[in-house]
Amino acid sequence: MTSFLLGALWGVVGVVVIAGGAVIGVWWERKVAGRIQLRYGPQQIGPAGSLQMLADVPKLLFKEDVVPSGADKPLFKYAPLVVFAPVAAAIAVIPFAKGWAMFDTAVGVLFFLAVPSIEVVAILVAAWAQRNTYSALGGLRAASQMIAYEVPRALSVAPLVLLAGSLRPTDLVAAWRWWWVPLLALAFLIYLISSIAEMNRGPFDLPEAESELVAGYFADYSGMRWAIFMMAEYGAIITTSLFAAATFLGAGWPFDGALGVVALIVKAAALVTLVMWTKWTLPRIRQDQLLRFCWTVLVPAALVQLAIVGVVLPWL
Amino acid sequence: MTAQSAGLALAIALMLAGAIGAVLLKEVMRVMIALGAFLFGVAAMYAYLGYSFLAIAQVFVYVGGVLVLMVFAVMTARRADGERPAIVSRHDVGSAAVAAGVGAMLFLSLRTAFGDTSVPVSRSASDLASELLGPRLVAFEAAGVFLLAALVAVAVILKGGEER
Numbered sequence: 233m234t235s236f237l238l239g240a241l242w243g244v245v246g247v248v249v250i251a252g253g254a255v256i257g258v259w260w261e262r263k264v265a266g267r268i269q270l271r272y273g274p275q276q277i278g279p280a281g282s283l284q285m286l287a288d289v290p291k292l293l294f295k296e297d298v299v300p301s302g303a304d305k306p307l308f309k310y311a312p313l314v315v316f317a318p319v320a321a322a323i324a325v326i327p328f329a330k331g332w333a334m335f336d337t338a339v340g341v342l343f344f345l346a347v348p349s350i351e352v353v354a355i356l357v358a359a360w361a362q363r364n365t366y367s368a369l370g371g372l373r374a375a376s377q378m379i380a381y382e383v384p385r386a387l388s389v390a391p392l393v394l395l396a397g398s399l400r401p402t403d404l405v406a407a408w409r410w411w412w413v414p415l416l417a418l419a420f421l422i423y424l425i426s427s428i429a430e431m432n433r434g435p436f437d438l439p440e441a442e443s444e445l446v447a448g449y450f451a452d453y454s455g456m457r458w459a460i461f462m463m464a465e466y467g468a469i470i471t472t473s474l475f476a477a478a479t480f481l482g483a484g485w486p487f488d489g490a491l492g493v494v495a496l497i498v499k500a501a502a503l504v505t506l507v508m509w510t511k512w513t514l515p516r517i518r519q520d521q522l523l524r525f526c527w528t529v530l531v532p533a534a535l536v537q538l539a540i541v542g543v544v545l546p547w548l
Numbered sequence: 549m550t551a552q553s554a555g556l557a558l559a560i561a562l563m564l565a566g567a568i569g570a571v572l573l574k575e576v577m578r579v580m581i582a583l584g585a586f587l588f589g590v591a592a593m594y595a596y597l598g599y600s601f602l603a604i605a606q607v608f609v610y611v612g613g614v615l616v617l618m619v620f621a622v623m624t625a626r627r628a629d630g631e632r633p634a635i636v637s638r639h640d641v642g643s644a645a646v647a648a649g650v651g652a653m654l655f656l657s658l659r660t661a662f663g664d665t666s667v668p669v670s671r672s673a674s675d676l677a678s679e680l681l682g683p684r685l686v687a688f689e690a691a692g693v694f695l696l697a698a699l700v701a702v703a704v705i706l707k708g709g710e711e712r
Contacts, residue, residue, distance in 0.1 A: 234551075235551045236551045236554065236555070304575070304577070307577065307578070307581070337600055338600060338601075338672060338673060339600045339601050339604050339673055342601070342604040342605075342608070342673075343604055345608075346604050346607045346608045346612065347607075348612075349607060349608060349611055349612020349613075349616070350588075350607065350611055350612070352612065352616050353584055353611060353612075353615055353616055353619060356616070356619045356620070356623060357577065357580075357581060357619070359623075360577050360619075360622075360623055361577075368623060371623070372620070372623060372624070375616060375619075375620065379612075379616060382612070398674075399673055
C-alpha cells in the first residue's frame with residue numbers, strides 16, 4: 233500500500249504547487265498586463281503589490297457560492313473539480329531534473345497530451361449544467377477549439393519523441409542536445425501556439441469573448457467555483473510552460489542538480505510571461521479563422537517539421 | 549491486499565457504477581457522465597494491469613474522442629418544445645434481453661476463439677510499436693489508409709452539403 237500512499241502524497245503536492253502557482257500567476261498577469269497596457273495593476277499591498285494575492289484568495293473563498301435555480305445542481309457543483317483535476321495531474325509527468333519526475337512513466341509524453349481531453353468533457357458538462365445559452369455556446373467553442381488544436385500539439389511533440397526514441401519525459405531530457413533548439417524551432421513555435429489555443433487563452437480566447445458571450449463556459453459561476461476555473465487556466469499555463477522548458481529547452485541545461493531545477497523554473501517563468509504578453513498584445517481572432525489556421529497552417533507545418541526530423545534522423 | 553489489486557478493484561467498481569448509471573439514469577447528460585466514468589474505469593483497469601500505453605490510448609480515443617463527440621451531439625440537439633432531452637424507454641425487458649444476448653455471444657466467442665491460445669503480449673510501448681511496424685505492418689497501414697479514406701469522404705460530403 234505504500235505506493236498508493238506515495239501516489240496520494242505526490243497528488244497533494246501537485247495540487248498545492250499548481251494552486252500556489254496559479255495565485256502567483258494571477259498577480260503576475262496583472263503586472264504584465266499593467267505594464268503592456270499602461271495601467272496600474274496591483275501596487276498598493278506589499279512590494280510591487282505582491283501581497284495582493286493574499287488578499288484575493290480569502291475574498292474568493294468567502295464570496296457567496298451562487299447556484300442558479302435552473303441549473304443541474306450536482307453537475308454544476310462538481311464539474312469545476314473535474315476541469316481542474318487533469319491540469320493538476322499533468323504536472324506529475326514533468327521531468328524537473330535529469331531522471332526525476334513525480335510519476336516517471338514510459339508513456340509520460342502521451343499522458344501529458346491525453347489528460348486535456350478529460351478537461352474537454354468537464355468543460356462541456358459545466359457549460360451544459362448552467363442551462364444558459366451563452367455558457368453552452370462558450371462550451372461548444374472551447375471544446376471544438378481544444379479538440380482541433382490537440383492535433384498540431386501532439387504532432388509538434390512527435391519530433392522530440394523521434395529524436396529521443398522514447399515516450400518517457402526523463403529520457404527526453406537525458407537525450408537533449410543544444411542543436412535540438414534550431415532543429416526543432418518550428419515544432420516549438422507550433423507547440424506554443426497550439427497550447428495557447430488549447431488553454432483558451434488570448435488571442436484564441438473566443439470561448440470567453442466577453443462582448444458576445446459574457447464570460448463563456450463559466451458565465452454563471454461565482455466565488456470559489458469560479459476560482460477553480462481560473463486555477464485550471466493558470467495551472468495549464470504553468471504545466472505547459474514547464475513541459476516546454478523541460479523537453480524543448482533542455483530542462484536545467486547548462487546547469488545540473490538544484491541549480492538545474494532553478495534554471496528550469498526560470499525558463500518556464502519566461503515562457504509563462506511570453507504567453508501573457510501574447511494575450512495582452514494581440515487582438516482576438518474569429519472562430520472560423522481560428523479553425524482554418526489550425527488545419528491549414530499548423531497541422532501541415534507540424535507534418536513538415538516531423539518529415540525534416542525523419543529525414544535527418546538516420547544521419548544523427 | 550496489494551496496491552495493484554486494490555487499484556484494480558477500484559477501477560472495476562468505477563466501471564460497474566458507470567455501466568449501471570449509463571443504463572438506469574434518465575437525463576442524457578448524466579448518462580454521458582456515467583458512460584465517461586465507465587470508459588475512464590476501463591483505462592484505469594488497463595493501467596493497473598500494467599498496459600500503460602493501452603490505458604492512455606483508451607483515454608485519448610474514448611474519453612477525448614468518442615465521449616466528446618456524443619456530448620457535442622447532446623448539446624446541439626434541441627427538442628421542439630424546448631425541454632432538455634431525456635431518455636424514456638418503453639422496451640426495458642427487450643433491451644435487457646438483447647444486451648444479455650450480445651454479452652453471452654461475446655463471452656462465448658472470446659472463450660472459444662482465444663480460450664487455449666495464450667498469445668504473449670508485451671506491455672511496453674516500444675514492443676507494441678515494433679510489432680505494429682514489423683510483422684503487422686500491412687494490416688496497420690491498411691487500417692490507416694481506410695481511416696484516411698473515411699476522413700476524406702467526410703470532407704467531401706460536408707463540402708457537398710455546403711454547396712447545396
